[in-house]
Amino acid sequence: MSDKILIAYGTRYGATTEAAATIQQILEKEFKLNVEVYTIKKGKKLPELEDFPHIIIxxxxxxxxxxxxxEEFLKNNDFGNRKVAVFISSGFAGEEDLYDYAREHFLDKVIEESGVEVIEKEAFGGRVPMLYIPQIHFYRILRRLPRFQLDNRNWERIEQFARKVGKKFTEED
Ligand SMILES: Cc1cc2nc3c(=O)[nH]c(=O)nc-3n(C[C@H](O)[C@H](O)[C@H](O)COP(=O)(O)O)c2cc1C
Structure with a gap:
């Protein structure tokens, strides 16, 4: 196995791509790790785990x-003894009063269902692109969404997550 790290993520509007890029930069610059970033998309071949001892989803x-x-990538793989870390980009998670809810329902629950033992997990805020603001307002009128800032990404939390993961990926077992 090589020493490469895989960051494999799914996005609809691009905010998760930017979080993944920030994590990549920190792992490369501060931990001298070799990182490959992969967008998981419908119809696209999934990355082979073979080359990667450590994975971030x-x-x-x-x-x-x-x-x-x-979600299928997390749930359907046998990660063996690889170190796996997980994050989400969620509008609720960027709000103090909704953070615990987002963590419990969108992060902990999915990880628990997957049965994967993760070394680190975090819920970051998100960003709603301009084009989808009317949709958000519509959902609010239907009471399907609570109020959250349209860009509440907390870069500090993203960076802290990357540093914690970098430490755990580089420490000897
Ligand atoms: C139509 C729509 C529905 C959303 N629903 C939720 C939601 O249920 N919970 C939440 O935490 N954030 C919700 N958000 C905010 C997204 O989590 C946020 O935009 C996130 O950064 C999206 O990540 P992506 O750009 O990588 O797809 C919603 C955003 C849109 C546009």
Missing amino acids: GSGIKEGKWVKEA
Whole structure:
């Protein structure tokens, strides 16, 4: 096995891509790790785990759900003794009063269902692109979504997550 790290994530609107890029930068610059970033998409071949001793899996959240293919990637793989870390990009998680809810329902629950033992997990805030703001307002009128800032990504939390993961990936077992 090589020493490469895989960051495999699902996104609908691009916010998770930016979180993944920030994590990649920290792992490369501060921990001198070799990182490959992979977007999981419907119809696209999934990455081979063979080359990667450590894996980070992420997803954006829409209507309480992961990107389906990213959730399947987490749930359907046998990661063996690889170190696995998980994150989500979620509008609720960026709000103090909704953070615990987001963590419990969108992060802990999915990880528990997967049966994967993770070394680190975190829920970051998210960003709703301009084009989808009317949709958010519509959902609010239907009371399907509580109020959250349209860009509440907490970069500090993303960076802290990357550093914790970097430490755990590089420490001797
Ligand atoms: C139509 C729509 C529905 C959303 N539903 C939720 C939700 O149920 N819970 C939540 O935490 N965030 C929700 N969000 C906010 C997203 O989690 C946020 O935009 C996130 O950053 C999306 O990640 P992505 O850009 O990688 O797809 C929603 C956003 C949109 C546009």
